[in-house]
Amino acid sequence: MGAVEPQVQAVTRTPLIALLGNPNCGKTALFNRLTGARQKVANYAGVTIERKEGSFTSPMGRAYKVLDLPGAYSLSATTPDEAITRDVVGGLRAGEQAPDAIVCVVNATNLRLNLRLVLEVKRLGLPMVLALNMVDVANKRGIKIDSARLAQELGMPVVETVAVQSGGEVALLKALDLMPDPVRGSGAVKAAPLAAIDAVPVEETQREVRRILDAAVSFANDTGNLSEKIDDVVLHPLAGPVILAALMFLVFQAVFSWAALPMEMISGGVEAIGAWVGGMMGEGVLRSLLVEGILGGVGSVLVFLPQILILFFFILVLEDCGYLPRAAFLLDRIMGGVGLSGRAFIPLLSSFACAIPGVMAARTIQNPRDRLVTIMIAPLMTCSARLPVYALIIAAFIPNRDVADGWINLQGLVLFILYFAGIFSAMAVAWVIKRFMGANSHQPLMLELPSYHWPHLRNLAMGLWERAKIFLVRVGTVILALMVLLWFLSSFPGAPEGATHPPIYYSIAGMLGRALAVVFEPIGFGWQICIALVPGMAAREVAVGALGTVYALSQTGDELATTLAPLISQSWSMPTALSLLAWYVFAPQCIATLSVVRRETGSARYAFIMAGYMFALAYTASFITYRVAIAMGA
Ligand SMILES: Nc1nc2c(ncn2[C@@H]2O[C@H](COP(=O)(O)OP(=O)(O)OP(=O)(O)O)[C@@H](O)[C@H]2O)c(=O)[nH]1
Numbered sequence: 306m307g308a309v310e311p312q313v314q315a316v317t318r319t320p321l322i323a324l325l326g327n328p329n330c331g332k333t334a335l336f337n338r339l340t341g342a343r344q345k346v347a348n349y350a351g352v353t354i355e356r357k358e359g360s361f362t363s364p365m366g367r368a369y370k371v372l373d374l375p376g377a378y379s380l381s382a383t384t385p386d387e388a389i390t391r392d393v394v395g396g397l398r399a400g401e402q403a404p405d406a407i408v409c410v411v412n413a414t415n416l417r418l419n420l421r422l423v424l425e426v427k428r429l430g431l432p433m434v435l436a437l438n439m440v441d442v443a444n445k446r447g448i449k450i451d452s453a454r455l456a457q458e459l460g461m462p463v464v465e466t467v468a469v470q471s472g473g474e475v476a477l478l479k480a481l482d483l484m485p486d487p488v489r490g491s492g493a494v495k496a497a498p499l500a501a502i503d504a505v506p507v508e509e510t511q512r513e514v515r516r517i518l519d520a521a522v523s524f525a526n527d528t529g530n531l532s533e534k535i536d537d538v539v540l541h542p543l544a545g546p547v548i549l550a551a552l553m554f555l556v557f558q559a560v561f562s563w564a565a566l567p568m569e570m571i572s573g574g575v576e577a578i579g580a581w582v583g584g585m586m587g588e589g590v591l592r593s594l595l596v597e598g599i600l601g602g603v604g605s606v607l608v609f610l611p612q613i614l615i616l617f618f619f620i621l622v623l624e625d626c627g628y629l630p631r632a633a634f635l636l637d638r639i640m641g642g643v644g645l646s647g648r649a650f651i652p653l654l655s656s657f658a659c660a661i662p663g664v665m666a667a668r669t670i671q672n673p674r675d676r677l678v679t680i681m682i683a684p685l686m687t688c689s690a691r692l693p694v695y696a697l698i699i700a701a702f703i704p705n706r707d708v709a710d711g712w713i714n715l716q717g718l719v720l721f722i723l724y725f726a727g728i729f730s731a732m733a734v735a736w737v738i739k740r741f742m743g744a745n746s747h748q749p750l751m752l753e754l755p756s757y758h759w760p761h762l763r764n765l766a767m768g769l770w771e772r773a774k775i776f777l778v779r780v781g782t783v784i785l786a787l788m789v790l791l792w793f794l795s796s797f798p799g800a801p802e803g804a805t806h807p808p809i810y811y812s813i814a815g816m817l818g819r820a821l822a823v824v825f826e827p828i829g830f831g832w833q834i835c836i837a838l839v840p841g842m843a844a845r846e847v848a849v850g851a852l853g854t855v856y857a858l859s860q861t862g863d864e865l866a867t868t869l870a871p872l873i874s875q876s877w878s879m880p881t882a883l884s885l886l887a888w889y890v891f892a893p894q895c896i897a898t899l900s901v902v903r904r905e906t907g908s909a910r911y912a913f914i915m916a917g918y919m920f921a922l923a924y925t926a927s928f929i930t931y932r933v934a935i936a937m938g939a
């Protein structure tokens with residue numbers, strides 16, 4: 306009998322590397338550079354709130370899978386997003402592969418804070434590489450890091466990276482190739498249980514960090530940096546809030562004044578296509594579908610792309626330069642007054658894009674009660690899907706003229722007021738919740754202030770492109786589909802013999818609209834608006850597209866649909882327009898938001914409460930607006 310051959314197990318698994326580090330040290334920027342992904346990068350803590358997987362091949366041809374994780378100050382997590390990082394690294398997520406190796410990313414300008422996590426993670430015993438990121442900034446500030454010595458002290462390879470420069474990841478790739486393959490041969494290691502980490506007292510870790518810094522880092526001439534000088538002004542108790550208010554104001558002015566030309570071009574283009582298609586086809590169902598259903602509906606939404614991009618341009622610049630956490634500090638006092646934590650600022654600000662990322666960003670809030678309140682008021686922030694609705698009604702009813710000697714554009718001013726109304730009511734709701742639920746004693750805000758830097762053009766371009774894509778995909782899918790459905794419901798059945806109203810009045814949508822109008826008549830919405838409200842629940846912009854279709858089909862005579870704004874300004878009274886604006890400040894948010902609220906809070910209860918309270922607020926606000934406007938003779 307021969308010796309039993311040892312069983313050779315063929316390992317075909319691709320090694321999984323986790324990018325781990327403090328918030329805002331550049332993990333996502335590095336992830337994007339390694340994988341070519343386009344995850345969101347911005348200059349504040351807590352941008353990434355979910356694990357994201359990608360893959361790349363090293364110069365030697367080894368394939369890797371890589372995980373981008375939410376930033377964490379420590380593995381003993383205190384917030385839900387940190388908990389994700391801890392669970393992934395510790396292999397505690399059911400059904401998920403635990404990482405085989407770790408790339409610990411640190412901000413080279415702030416090793417004192419960052420090394421603590423490195424020492425903690427080291428105790429897991431996994432193969433590790435330290436990426437000294439942002440060395441470009443450290444060099445500029447005269448911070449000298451002896452990486453060879455640091456490597457010796459930490460007992461792991463140390464490489465310098467600049468995640469925002471092309472080629473800035475090369476050293477890391479080389480280091481990975483020099484490591485033993487983490488899943489094959491002697492490289493394979495299992496992580497120590499997380500309990501091993503908590504066993505070491507914080508003071509001891511702190512002492513070790515100090516020792517390593519003394520040995521390997523010299524702060525030659527790190528004479529306070531420019532950021533501190535800027536902060537003297539930006540965080541000044543008087544100048545600070547004035548600058549913040551001026552910035553906000555400027556954004557909404559720009560949304561109207563800069564967008565005028567590109568909007569005209571888009572609507573001109575859509576109209577030309579409509580006329581061309583209309584001219585080529587004879588009167589009939591297909592022509593009606595193409596011209597009134599698709600072009601009239603989708604075109605009227607598409608036209609708002611420039612305004613959305615301008616709004617995001619400003620948000621992206623503010624995010625990338627490092628202003629946001631400062632604004633959170635400026636507003637902390639006001640927010641504390643209504644029972645919100647200063648940490649709610651960034652989730653609430655994200656809700657201006659869409660309530661969904663806003664609700665999710667609330668994961669960075671430690672206290673469960675504060676987190677819940679933030680989630681409940683997030684949809685009151687004006688999401689970008691509401692912008693087209695506002696812009697349409699404003700364009701139709703508010704004259705486009707300058708006030709205050711040409712300094713202020715009236716339409717921009719009204720838009721600013723609407724956004725402000727959303728913010729104000731969110732604060733009011735938070736205050737009411739505080740009265741009913743009681744508040745935590747207000748904790749002072751602890752938030753890391755990143756250094757300012759100029760926005761990276763690549764980030765900016767990528768962010769705008771992503772936004773444009775999201776919007777265009779929405780227009781091309783959900784909105785288009787809903788428009789076709791709506792056109793169908795609005796066109797059939799046709800008008801009976803001797804009809805006195807336009808055919809849509811007799812259609813399925815018309816009947817539905819007339820039924821709903823019983824409920825909405827008291828706040829000034831006729832049956833045509835009611836038709837638009839229903840698909841508006843699926844995606845708010847659809848309300849605009851739906852109005853486009855409804856009014857195109859309501860037109861008598863055979864003129865084709867032209868621009869929507871003049872059309873509705875003829876059909877609605879001023880009180881109706883104001884009432885609809887008030888409605889959309891509060892309008893029960895879209896289904897997608899409600900389902901995310903259910904997921905994030907873990908129960909359907911809060912989604913129902915949210916839908917209920919927002920509907921009640923919307924109806925009340927519209928009712929008051931409508932009645933007051935009539936009484937004032939508007
Ligand atoms: N100058 C410089 N800036 C960098 C570098 N790496 C990242 N940044 C910037 O630092 C900021 C933070 O980058 P992110 O990649 O979002 O950081 P993160 O670690 O993913 O942050 P969280 O997801 O919040 O934990 C962004 O403004 C980046 O543009 C670098 O090497 N040099």
Ligand SMILES: [Mg+2]
Binds near residue numbers: 332333353374375376
């Ligand atoms: Mg990130």
